Amino acid sequence: MPVSDSALMEPKSLSAETAADARLEIKNLNVYFGEGSERFQAVKNVSVSVQQGGSFGIVGESGSGKSTVLRAVCGLVESWDGEIDIDGAPVSHKRNKAFARKIQMVFQDPYASLHPRHTVDRVLSEPLKLHGFDGIDGRVLRALDDVGLGADFRFRYPHQLSGGQRQRVAVARALMLEPEILLLDEPTSALDVSVQAEILNLFAELRKEHNLTYVMVTHDLAVVAHMCDEIAVMQFGEVVEVMDVDAMRNSTPKTAYTQELLKASMGYDAEFFGDS
Amino acid sequence: MSDTLLSVEDLWVRFPTRTGTVDAVRGISFSVGRERVGIVGESGSGKSMTGRSILRLIRAPGQMEAKSITFNGDNLLEYSERQMRKIRGHQISMVMQDPKFSLNPVHSVGKQICEALRLHTKVSRKQARQGALEMLEAVQIRNPERVFRSYPHELSGGMGQRVMIAMMLITDPQLLIADEPTSALDVTVQMKVLAIMDKLVQERGMGLIFISHDLNLVSSFCDRIIIMYAGRIVETCRASELHKATHPYTRGLLNALPRIEEPKGRLEALQRQDSWKQEASVDARV
Ligand SMILES: Nc1ncnc2c1ncn2[C@@H]1O[C@H](COP(=O)(O)OP(=O)(O)OP(=O)(O)O)[C@@H](O)[C@H]1O
Numbered sequence: 001m002p003v004s005d006s007a008l009m010e011p012k013s014l015s016a017e018t019a020a021d022a023r024l025e026i027k028n029l030n031v032y033f034g035e036g037s038e039r040f041q042a043v044k045n046v047s048v049s050v051q052q053g054g055s056f057g058i059v060g061e062s063g064s065g066k067s068t069v070l071r072a073v074c075g076l077v078e079s080w081d082g083e084i085d086i087d088g089a090p091v092s093h094k095r096n097k098a099f100a101r102k103i104q105m106v107f108q109d110p111y112a113s114l115h116p117r118h119t120v121d122r123v124l125s126e127p128l129k130l131h132g133f134d135g136i137d138g139r140v141l142r143a144l145d146d147v148g149l150g151a152d153f154r155f156r157y158p159h160q161l162s163g164g165q166r167q168r169v170a171v172a173r174a175l176m177l178e179p180e181i182l183l184l185d186e187p188t189s190a191l192d193v194s195v196q197a198e199i200l201n202l203f204a205e206l207r208k209e210h211n212l213t214y215v216m217v218t219h220d221l222a223v224v225a226h227m228c229d230e231i232a233v234m235q236f237g238e239v240v241e242v243m244d245v246d247a248m249r250n251s252t253p254k255t256a257y258t259q260e261l262l263k264a265s266m267g268y269d270a271e272f273f274g275d276s
Numbered sequence: 277m278s279d280t281l282l283s284v285e286d287l288w289v290r291f292p293t294r295t296g297t298v299d300a301v302r303g304i305s306f307s308v309g310r311e312r313v314g315i316v317g318e319s320g321s322g323k324s325m326t327g328r329s330i331l332r333l334i335r336a337p338g339q340m341e342a343k344s345i346t347f348n349g350d351n352l353l354e355y356s357e358r359q360m361r362k363i364r365g366h367q368i369s370m371v372m373q374d375p376k377f378s379l380n381p382v383h384s385v386g387k388q389i390c391e392a393l394r395l396h397t398k399v400s401r402k403q404a405r406q407g408a409l410e411m412l413e414a415v416q417i418r419n420p421e422r423v424f425r426s427y428p429h430e431l432s433g434g435m436g437q438r439v440m441i442a443m444m445l446i447t448d449p450q451l452l453i454a455d456e457p458t459s460a461l462d463v464t465v466q467m468k469v470l471a472i473m474d475k476l477v478q479e480r481g482m483g484l485i486f487i488s489h490d491l492n493l494v495s496s497f498c499d500r501i502i503i504m505y506a507g508r509i510v511e512t513c514r515a516s517e518l519h520k521a522t523h524p525y526t527r528g529l530l531n532a533l534p535r536i537e538e539p540k541g542r543l544e545a546l547q548r549q550d551s552w553k554q555e556a557s558v559d560a561r562v
Pocket residue numbers: 033034042061062063064065066067068069108429430431432433434435460461462
């Protein structure tokens with residue numbers, strides 16, 4: 001199905017809607033990779049504002065720059081411009097230790113993000129030691145329990161875990177430092193539906209208890225509808241639409257691309273997708 | 277029976293660990309014809325180990341054991357390691373759950389796809405390049421030339437996954453084992469990639485084992501479904517009848533899904549029952 005061009009041509013600036021109490025605000029973010037003729041702009045003029053205690057979703061095409069936006073916020077990309085504000089103050093290009101306490105990210109790829117020769121125990125306790133926490137034992141056990149892994153898993157290595165078990169360790173690690181903002185990159189796409197339900201319930205509880213703020217990237221529209229109040233749709237490095245969750249549930253998105261996403265999330269339909 | 281491509285009888289996979297032996301797969305039997313068979317089940321239920329066992333890819337200290345794994349009439353358990361290498365990536369391909377792990381980080385993506393093709397068929401360098409670019413385009417990579425020159429770490433999650441799919445399909449296998457092949461893809465690209473696999477099953481009679489935790493997707497895409505729990509098959513059904521599944525475990529999985537049309541406050545997590553572990557495995561051979 002063709003995607004209407006009008007949806008793609010005008011890069012929207014959404015900063016007009018910015019409210020004063022934004023916890024995380026991204027203004028006109030651009031991210032580049034490569035040099036010279038290989039230079040490639042992965043993120044184009046993206047502006048996003050997330051309220052204190054809000055939960056903001058990013059969906060969109062594979063390769064459209066969703067992970068790159070989160071990585072830019074974490075200070076994991078070198079070449080970017082624009083502005084990233086946290087609680088009204090712009091972040092510096094080099095992030096410090098206090099930043100890590102405040103913001104944590106769960107990475108998309110649970111295989112790459114865990115050190116292959118560190119046990120689960122080490123993965124979870126290391127950040128605590130680095131930041132001078134006490135009661136490490138108890139915290140590690142509680143975190144394992146929170147993500148639905150028993151104490152049995154404490155001394156296993158990543159290769160001794162299934163894909164979903166690894167992702168739960170990654171979620172536990174992000175929660176160890178009790179951050180205020182969580183950046184979640186496909187946090188449940190490697191999980192089965194029951195663990196997904198448990199983790200999403202956990203995210204919801206944490207948000208309520210600790211007033212956490214989330215930015216969540218996912219390709220599962222049902223998950224984003226369940227978790228988020230506002231949703232940005234990305235394509236080709238740009239935000240093509242921002243909608244609230246009701247617009248999504250009622251299937252009243254503006255752009256053809258978002259409508260196509262909604263159709264595709266209804267399941268496989270050979271007649272619809274088969275003959276392209 | 278001539279339509280049966282693969283038949284597995286009484287498969288076990290075990291791992292010795294510090295705290296005792298983990299039985300990852302406990303005596304399952306199933307078959308695959310020229311059709312789409314979905315394997316679903318919760319995390320850790322043994323789906324990936326089942327897939328890997330077919331290719332005899334269980335790493336030590338893990339051990340696999342089966343009465344037989346019959347592919348095209350031959351028992352793969354009797355094959356030498358050398359014979360197995362001829363099967364792997366040629367007659368039977370597997371898209372692994374960890375795409376980036378299975379790609380070689382020091383070679384460009386294009387080089388790896390070309391090598392896969394050249395191992396399988398006699399083609400010139402130029403033809404291999406052409407074939408690789410076409411395959412990347414077929415899996416909906418927007419800029420095949422750029423991706424061809426890229427290294428694995430330069431790809432997004434979904435691009436890595438599609439590169440793996442391209443690499444596995446380019447050798448035209450008779451059986452494709454796809455382990456969570458589309459979990460990192462946005463839904464529209466996912467549908468297009470499924471359409472490619474669908475076409476290979478319909479037109480070339482490929483067999484497909486589709487491992488996934490996405491029950492809606494599997495029920496709309498596959499022909500038959502195998503549902504695994506704790507290393508066993510608890511239920512098997514026609515994909516279109518999944519909504520009528522009766523096992524409380526399957527029902528629990530279905531109820532755990534968030535749905536766009538019906539907002540819920542809390543999602544229902546599975547209430548596991550000890551008795552499920554003791555139930556005998558259901559035979560999923562047809
Ligand atoms: N380290 C890198 N070097 C070069 N290009 C990169 C690098 N990381 C990402 N890119 C490119 O930037 C673009 C955006 O990638 P990104 O990972 O943000 O996509 P995404 O929207 O998260 O996709 P997916 O849904 O597939 O994970 C892609 O075209 C990718 O190839």
